[in-house]
Amino acid sequence: xxxxxxxPKYLFRKEGQNVTLSCEQNLNHDAMYWYRQDPGQGLRLIYxxxxxNDFQKGDIAEGYSVSREKKESFPLTVTSAQKNPTAFxxxxxxxxxxxxxxFGPGTRLLVL
Amino acid sequence: xxxxxxxxxxxxxxxGDNSIINCAYSNSASDYFIWYKQESGKxxxxxxxxRSNMDKRQGQRVTVLLNxxxxxxxxxxxxxxxxxSAVYFCAEFGxxxxxxxxxxxxxxxxxxx
Numbered sequence: 070x071x072x073x074x075x076x077p078k079y080l081f082r083k084e085g086q087n088v089t090l091s092c093e094q095n096l097n098h099d100a101m102y103w104y105r106q107d108p109g110q111g112l113r114l115i116y117x118x119x120x121x122n123d124f125q126k127g128d129i130a131e132g133y134s135v136s137r138e139k140k141e142s143f144p145l146t147v148t149s150a151q152k153n154p155t156a157f158x159x160x161x162x163x164x165x166x167x168x169x170x171x172f173g174p175g176t177r178l179l180v181l
Numbered sequence: 182x183x184x185x186x187x188x189x190x191x192x193x194x195x196x197g198d199n200s201i202i203n204c205a206y207s208n209s210a211s212d213y214f215i216w217y218k219q220e221s222g223k224x225x226x227x228x229x230x231x232r233s234n235m236d237k238r239q240g241q242r243v244t245v246l247l248n249x250x251x252x253x254x255x256x257x258x259x260x261x262x263x264x265x266s267a268v269y270f271c272a273e274f275g276x277x278x279x280x281x282x283x284x285x286x287x288x289x290x291x292x293x294x
Contacts, residue, residue, distance in 0.1 A: 111270060168215060
């Protein structure tokens, strides 16, 4: 059945390490998004991509990078430049031109 | 600037009562609004949406009301159940060339048995 998957569910990062969060969708959606959510807070947009091989910075892109080589995949790399990476990371997708975003289950990133 | 805010950060109701969660927005050009429910440790789940050419839309036990005059959005949940306990977010679909969702801060709904 169709949906959005994120892996891993929990991820631990050491100081100075880059880590990559996976997001895959089989909904044939054109646009994909990455959000960060801190405890008791709302969602903040990191990066989004409306089409393959193209992506734009969101509101808090510093310290993160993405790629969109395939329509169904939008991995997020949390680089060592992100000094406060501990958060819940959510991936979403939507069909082009529509507002409703569908979310994956999230990845919780913790720093060792 | 653009913002979507919620009047009440927390709401506690008795099981069986009706719940009303409110949301204010400031961008009068926004034309699409969505309510999401987020349970602890999970991703947000779509509940109901409404376009700006409507002022009311009903779903199963939920109703969304849109008052464009005062830029106010509300979510009404009938006969609230313990499974409704979650954080509820409103989001507006902003206008402009790069249309993207603008998220509110969220309201935590606690249902007391």
